[in-house]
Amino acid sequence: MALKDSGRDPRDHPSRSVFVLLLLACLTVITLDARGGDNSPLDPVRSIAGNIVGPVEAATATAVRPFSDIGSYLRTTRGLRNDVAKLQSENSQLRSTVETAPLDRARLNELDGLTRTAKDTGYSLVAARVVAMGPMQSFSRTVTIDAGTSSGVRADMTVLNNDGLVGRVIRATRTTSTVLLIVDPDSVVGGRLGSNLEIGVISGQSLTQKRDDLNLELVDNSVVPERGDVVATWGSDNGVPYVAGIPIGRVASVVSNPSQTEKRAVITPFVDFTALDVVGVVVPNGTHGDRVVIKADGGIK
Amino acid sequence: MTAIRAFFLAALVMAAVILQVAVFRYVSIDGVVPNLALLVVVVAAFARGPQFAALLGFGAGLLLDVAPPADHIAGRWALALVIVGYLAGRVRQDARSSTLVALMTVAACSFVGTSIYAITGLVLQDDALPAGQMLQVIGTSVLWDVVITPLALPLLMVVFLRLRPPQVAA
Secondary structure (H helix, E strand, O other), X not given: OOOOOHXXXXXXXXXXXXXXXXXXXXXXXXXXXXXXXXXXXXXXXXXXXXXXXXXXXXXXXXHHXXXXXXXXXXXXXXXXXXXXXXXXXXXXXHHHHHHHHHHHHHHHHHHHOOOOOOOOOOOEEEXXXXXXXXXXXXXXXXXXXXXXXXXXXXXXXXXXXXXXXXXXXXXXXXOOEEEEEOOOOOOEEEEEEOOOOXXXXXXXXXXXXXXXXXXXXXOOOOOOOOOOXXXXXXXXXXXXXXXXXOEEEEXXXXXXXXXXXXXXXXEEEOOOHHHOOEEEEEEOOOOXXXXXXXXXXXXXX | OHHHHHHHHHHHHHHHHHHHHHHHHHHOEOOEOOOHHHXXXXXXXXXXXXXXXXXHHHHHHHHHHHOOOOOOOOXXXXXXXXXXXXXXXXXXXXXXXXXXXXXXXXXXXXHHHHXXXXXXXXXXXXXXXXXXHHHHHHHXXXXXXXXXXXXXXXXXXXXXXXXXXXXXXX
């Protein structure tokens, strides 16, 4: 066997007890964190780690950004060809996102006839850049952005970019925050079909092999989603965690299972989640911070 | 001296974690990046044995678990890397004798480590993907780790041998 004589190495003997101790320590940490739920005893540790590692991630991302254009030639993700042009244009486009939001709304209104209250119109954005991406090996889809509580970013705020809904803030430290992408298996977003206003639940657990696809489950079982139909956020109370009317994606296919009464559809999101760069965090109007706030009227504060 | 060594080890682990999330995302294959923290633990096992590697694995795993943008139940990567460090340390005599065995050990460790992480996710119902997608991710990550090994292994080996306390003979 490959284990030849290593088992007889005298230095390996104390390692067994250390190994068992470490295993027990891991299980303790897992239990503490899993049992803790929303008030996990690990949260202070996360916050400390975020305050130390976050700024280093942001600095590293700034340092490698000039090289990232070279990297994008090597990247094997979708939307590769448009990437360089997209990166350059995104910043300026984002500034106009709020200006075009009423236009997008009008377009959506045509599509879905959604009526919005005056309260829904107009929100402010804090622009931020993605500085770190959680590895796919962790099976969760999260990114770090370089805006935190000092810029007015708090947990449960909507994050979007030029293309559509990106996710929501789940944790914020002083200078960075963690964003849960809508393709994460744990993510759940309330959505509304464009053509018939039917509401449903969009989750990150994809039904297909494509990891970036979303899964839509309609509340009304009798409705069959149409291919190509646009899905936008339904919106929650006071826009927490998602504001209404942000485009999410398009219906790619409908999965009909005779044994199940529910209808499921596969949604292709508008956002390319492996090539995220500039994003906007929806903040309440009148937010003050150390960062530029793009106001609903297109002005910059 | 011990404090300085510990500081350098902590810096090395932190650098691996940060490179993994902030730099390698630009060359990710559908989001999968080389697992540098795992590689550091495996090379530590080759250089210093199972006890040291399991300890380092615990630290590196815990950092992966709590450093942003991680959002899974903490301790899952720690568990995976403790086991990986211990296993890699047990076969270190063979791994040091030939490059091919070292590469195969890295591949096996990458597979075992990511699989343990995936299984804990299934058990705890935390971030579980369908099995087919999980296998796809695990396969890609094994490939990445093997590709990056010829570059990282000699470098890390030198670092770990330098950081060895003088009283322990090889």
